[in-house]
Amino acid sequence: MNFAKNLKCKECGRVYPLDPVHVCEFCFGPLEVFYDYETLGRVLTRERIEAGPPTMWRYADLLPCRRETAVDIGTGFTPLIRANNLGRLLGLNNLFIKNDCQNPTWSFKDRVVSVAASVAREFEFDTLACASTGNLANSVSAHAARAGMKACVFIPGDLEQGKVIGSAVYNPTLVAVEGGYDDVNRLCSELGDKYPWAFVNINVRPYYAEGSKTLGYEVCEQLGWRAPDHCIAPMASGSLYTKIYKGIKELTWLGLVDWRATRMSGAQALGCSPIYEAWARGTFTIRPQKPQTIAKSLAIGNPADGYYALKVLEQTNGAAAAVTDDEVIEGIKLLAETEGIFAETAGGVVISGLRRLVQEGRVDPEEVVVAFITGAGLKTQEAVSPALAPALTIRPTIDSFEEALGERQRSPASAPIAVGGERR
Amino acid sequence: MEKKRVKFTFVQELIKEPVIWKLAKQYDVITNIRRADVSDDRGWVVLELEGERDEIERGLRWVEEQGVRIDPVYEDIVEG
Numbered sequence: 192m193n194f195a196k197n198l199k200c201k202e203c204g205r206v207y208p209l210d211p212v213h214v215c216e217f218c219f220g221p222l223e224v225f226y227d228y229e230t231l232g233r234v235l236t237r238e239r240i241e242a243g244p245p246t247m248w249r250y251a252d253l254l255p256c257r258r259e260t261a262v263d264i265g266t267g268f269t270p271l272i273r274a275n276n277l278g279r280l281l282g283l284n285n286l287f288i289k290n291d292c293q294n295p296t297w298s299f300k301d302r303v304v305s306v307a308a309s310v311a312r313e314f315e316f317d318t319l320a321c322a323s324t325g326n327l328a329n330s331v332s333a334h335a336a337r338a339g340m341k342a343c344v345f346i347p348g349d350l351e352q353g354k355v356i357g358s359a360v361y362n363p364t365l366v367a368v369e370g371g372y373d374d375v376n377r378l379c380s381e382l383g384d385k386y387p388w389a390f391v392n393i394n395v396r397p398y399y400a401e402g403s404k405t406l407g408y409e410v411c412e413q414l415g416w417r418a419p420d421h422c423i424a425p426m427a428s429g430s431l432y433t434k435i436y437k438g439i440k441e442l443t444w445l446g447l448v449d450w451r452a453t454r455m456s457g458a459q460a461l462g463c464s465p466i467y468e469a470w471a472r473g474t475f476t477i478r479p480q481k482p483q484t485i486a487k488s489l490a491i492g493n494p495a496d497g498y499y500a501l502k503v504l505e506q507t508n509g510a511a512a513a514v515t516d517d518e519v520i521e522g523i524k525l526l527a528e529t530e531g532i533f534a535e536t537a538g539g540v541v542i543s544g545l546r547r548l549v550q551e552g553r554v555d556p557e558e559v560v561v562a563f564i565t566g567a568g569l570k571t572q573e574a575v576s577p578a579l580a581p582a583l584t585i586r587p588t589i590d591s592f593e594e595a596l597g598e599r600q601r602s603p604a605s606a607p608i609a610v611g612g613e614r615r
Numbered sequence: 616m617e618k619k620r621v622k623f624t625f626v627q628e629l630i631k632e633p634v635i636w637k638l639a640k641q642y643d644v645i646t647n648i649r650r651a652d653v654s655d656d657r658g659w660v661v662l663e664l665e666g667e668r669d670e671i672e673r674g675l676r677w678v679e680e681q682g683v684r685i686d687p688v689y690e691d692i693v694e695g
Contacts, residue, residue: 214620479684
């Protein structure tokens with residue numbers, strides 16, 4: 192069954208049928224999927240969800256497409272782990288990590304693309320397209336392959352080889368565009384108008400964005416049908432951050448979890464922090480920035496949902512944090528060394544952002560806190576490799592091993608990171 | 616005739632300048648404002664431009680030369 196009712200303009204409230212359109216014809220405001228919550232409230236139960244598959248599609252009733260025809264490569268229902276070691280270091284007694292590294296193409300983008308690909312196929316598009324510096328390109332390429340669709344993926348011409356392979360293996364039409372980020376952006380906005388493709392974050396964006404809600408649903412279900420007290424998520428376009436909150440709100444509207452006034456905090460890299468910067472100035476006007484950070488998966492200088500992210504920050508009494516590139520690496524290492532999870536740079540932003548908010552006294556030690564780790568570290572190895580302790584190279588003798596081991600134990604690089612960022 | 620939807624972002628120094636009026640006056644482009652927000656330090660306007668493709672392009676180049684940032688109405692498309 193599908194309970195999606197229509198598209199609604201987030202600015203003027205005008206209603207549109209469920210078509211592949213993304214902006215309001217009247218005010219050019221963004222459109223969002225609206226559901227028949229009245230019927231959903233009668234039909235949807237915890238048991239109905241629990242009887243579904245162990246993927247994001249167990250929440251198909253709350254998505255704009257049917258489970259039976261979904262393009263599903265096994266995305267979602269990723270682990271929520273209790274992070275006692277990291278929590279102890281940060282001074283948090285109830286810290287959880289939502290580990291979305293464990294999706295099929297190793298990032299949360301599989302959630303949004305799974306919905307976009309499903310809807311695109313229902314609308315009878317034959318090509319799935321996107322412009323991306325990494326995770327989105329990987330996911331679009333994989334889902335198009337599964338759906339039997341063509342894929343056209345645009346990437347900046349100077350992208351690292353490792354990221355190119357993660358898309359190329361699925362055999363999309365991979366287009367490396369000469370020029371910088373702005374050039375790719377401009378070209379793709381024109382292509383989106385010209386070609387009859389499903390451009391995942393243009394003409395099917397209202398549907399695509401809905402996939403991120405499943406992170407909010409999963410966390411509530413995995414906490415035993417309880418909303419968290421405090422979430423911290425990375426902010427790039429602001430879409431993921433706002434949709435996690437939408438997911439939590441929907442479950443409370445439907446009576447599936449109790450309202451807990453969940454606080455939503457967000458983290459950005461200082462080198463691309465337009466949402467943080469507006470929040471710090473106390474304004475809802477975003478100043479576009481030119482990204483300059485190693486956290487490339489968050490490098491959106493002019494975020495489409497920045498204004499709405501600022502609204503959620505305000506409504507939920509959340510806080511924003513921006514961290515330096517050095518802190519990003521510290522965050523990656525801190526998570527790896529305490530919880531055994533190797534996150535990409537966005538995860539480093541979240542962990543260091545959380546550390547910053549704790550230091551500023553913005554997180555209560557007793558709150559149930561969920562930190563969203565949205566992509567796996569193998570994708571951004573080059574960011575962290577210079578900061579890692581080198582392997583021991585020895586002769587094949589016990590003496591040589593013990594000598595090297597002694598040297599390593601004396602080396603500051605091998606000491607665990609303390610909460611203040613210094614090595615202990 | 617073609618239509619193009621764009622967002623202009625003005626820095627503080629340009630807020631008092633009649634850039635959109637000049638665009639329509641100097642180029643054969645119809646400007647149709649759909650949404651806008653102007654604060655004391657920054658302003659943005661979402662509008663539709665109608666005209667011959669080349670004329671729109673020439674007009675947009677001129678707007679950019681004035682120091683106005685031009686984006687698609689859906690902001691950044693390239694994602695991580």
